[in-house]
Amino acid sequence: MKAKQLSKDPFNIIITGVGGQGNVMASRILSNMLVNKGYFVTIGETFGASQRGGSVISHIRVSSRSAWGPLVPKGRGDVVVTLEPIEAIRVLAHYGNPAVEVLANTRAVYPASVTAGESTYPTFEEIKEMLKKLAARVWLIDATDEAVKLGNSILSNIIMMGALSAVGHLPIDQDDFTAVISRTLPLDKIADNLQAFALGVGMMKEKRRQER
């Protein structure tokens, strides 16, 4: 299959969050959707010890021409999807550039040092301001809150993928998502995931409509 040319090649997506938020799963599903569209995709991820409360980063390199390495070079992130708001700030320090776009879940997961009172977690307003200064566009998405309403907080990762698909950089939609999860997820999980993805698409469409 001939893949559609992307606005940048390689197109670099970074999915970040905290161990246990379904980061790796989200990057797998997204990448499989893109592979099905004929792209070369390389995923680089850090997991292992980072499952235990640490920051997790997945690098997704998408190209219509060739396979790239598993690590995005400094300053070369195109889109950052974060499952935890301050993780976007952490990632932008290395991979950010004035043209980067950020999709951030608003639900905070406090580092142990913050809970212990040894460091402070920025306010929501501060986070928003920092992200806006570092990125060309920032979308804040209440993915965890919506996922809890669906009955399972872990679905926030799928809501974020739905939102990403609706930004328009990547030629993927709900059908591509359905095709991937019907092959990879157990039957009893499919309905919830489809609903979560659609919810993310809807939330992003609404945000983009408001922007106009």
Next chain:
Amino acid sequence: MSYLTDKEEGTSYLVMGNEAIVRGALEAGVNVASGYPGTPSSEIIDSLAKVASELDLYVEWSVNEKVALEVAAAASFAKLRALCAMKQNGVDVASDFLLHLAGTGTRGGIVLVACDDPGALSSANEGESRYFARMMEIPLLEPGNFQEAKEMTKWAFELSEEIRQIVFVRSVTRISHASGNITYGKLPEKKRRAEFKYDGLILDPDEGVMVSPPVGWKHQRQQEKVKKVREMFEESPFNTYQGPERPDLLLITSSACYLYSREAISILGLEDRVGLLKLGTTWPLPPKLLTKHLLKTDRVMIVEEVLPFLEDHVKILAAEQAFEVGVKTFYGKNDGTLPMSGELNPDLVIAALSTVLGIDYAPVSEDYEQSAKLFASVGAPVRDLVFCAGCPHRASFFSIHNALELDGRKGFVCGDIGCYAMANRPTGYRTLKTLHAMGSGTGVASGFGKMGQFGMDQPILAVCGDSTFYHAVMPALVNAVHNKADITLVVMDNSGTAMTGFQPHPGVARNALGQEVPGVDIAKISEAIGARVEIRDPFNVQETRETLNNLIEDKNGAKVLVLRQACALSPQRRNKKNYDVRVDQTICVGEVCGCGRFCTRIFRCPGIIWNYEKKRAEIDEVICAGCGVCADVCPQGAIIREDVPKR
């Protein structure tokens, strides 16, 4: 059916590097696979176990890497094809047998896959396994991308069978744990039958006995194999060159560094100035091929992880061929152009190329860089590694810490390899004071336990996990009991090899293939060895602490406390709460309590958060695993746990 067993040739899948290695082994018709779990290698045996019944393979998680290699070698001796997988330090463990195996030679194709962890992303070291290939005088292959990980593994079996020697394939975290598209080849139809022949003459490689003596003769034969391999490597398609005929600089690289180098050259636009020689066959190096490329230019940069393995060998070769290739200037690890510790990445290669070629490169403006750094320092507080919510280790170390404090003689814990190694951090109350190899906690403790003679009166504890107990703690415990070392070993039995993904171990009555097998009991083994043994549930913090103090005071040699509680992420506990936990906001008096925010500041379970507005503790429902231990820890009794109604 797994996508790894898709019979259709030419189909393409997105797979992990480790899965690409698995597919390569399947295409080579592997029959037997063994290993010991260790990040980043575990998915190799995990994936092979999943397809074992479909493809009639025998796959096992062995007790340790040395035994794993012995099991794989037996298959090779019986003319089957075998793969053995482990992380870098596994090769250290297996190396005694590996030396002898390299001496006897092998029969059916046998491949040792070692996954190194440059940068120690999930290791307690960044040891290099490549030197073993050199030391054991066996061929070394290093895949430079995902497709190659498959092709190389497949070819490694053929090479091994042709030269009757084990072949070493070395991967790294950024290949093993990264993913990319690969295109499948054919799966073989042919089945092999196992038979071990031993009736031939002693030096007959196919029908003689498999022994390393007569050493002189066998060693010479082994070195002839290396010479043959060197010739074969001259023509290997795994060694590639991209770039001009007369480059300003020749960049020689291997493994994941090939991808970083290629990208660095592309970003700096150096395609016309830098020649990129990617080597897949990294020991023994093919001298003619190297000579050909060294002739292209006088400046050579070597990019690799972690130590200057390739660099040193290229330099030796350049010295041997000095008359032909002339004088070279080398850039790499030894001259500091690239760091000699930690993992590399495209940016470090960009920096090295920029320095050597005098190029200015800034990925973003200074303004952007400064604000981004500032925001990260104020807006993104560090996430220290912590035990998960509901982790039994937190409860165990809480009791150990309290027992040692009560004892008051500056007792300490000798640590071991597993999640519980994090007990040197605040999450484990900093109780862990030594950390080395698998099983070393008990061995080191055994030594400390004999220092009473020299006036030492500190209580000595060691910890280990259940899988670690079988892997390497058993001999150390025998040593401690036999030599009457006064130590207390705490075995944190969480019912599986938790850190690497719940692989079964000998204590579990189920093997890698899901079959029922005899479980080997840790408490009974310890008793049989002669230690006093107690068994407790770490979630009962009061009883655990009392037992610990009692054991520490017992001066009759080695004692063992088995703390049994499944990992919070284990299939049996995941998403199942024992208790609904909440903070009674009328009882929690917050900062005026005098407890000093004990639950959030000291106990530090991520399931408990501090509400800075209300100045009270709260339970984060999304994170809490419902173990209920915090209810016993709160001095006010403000944390309430209630049984989850049975459904």
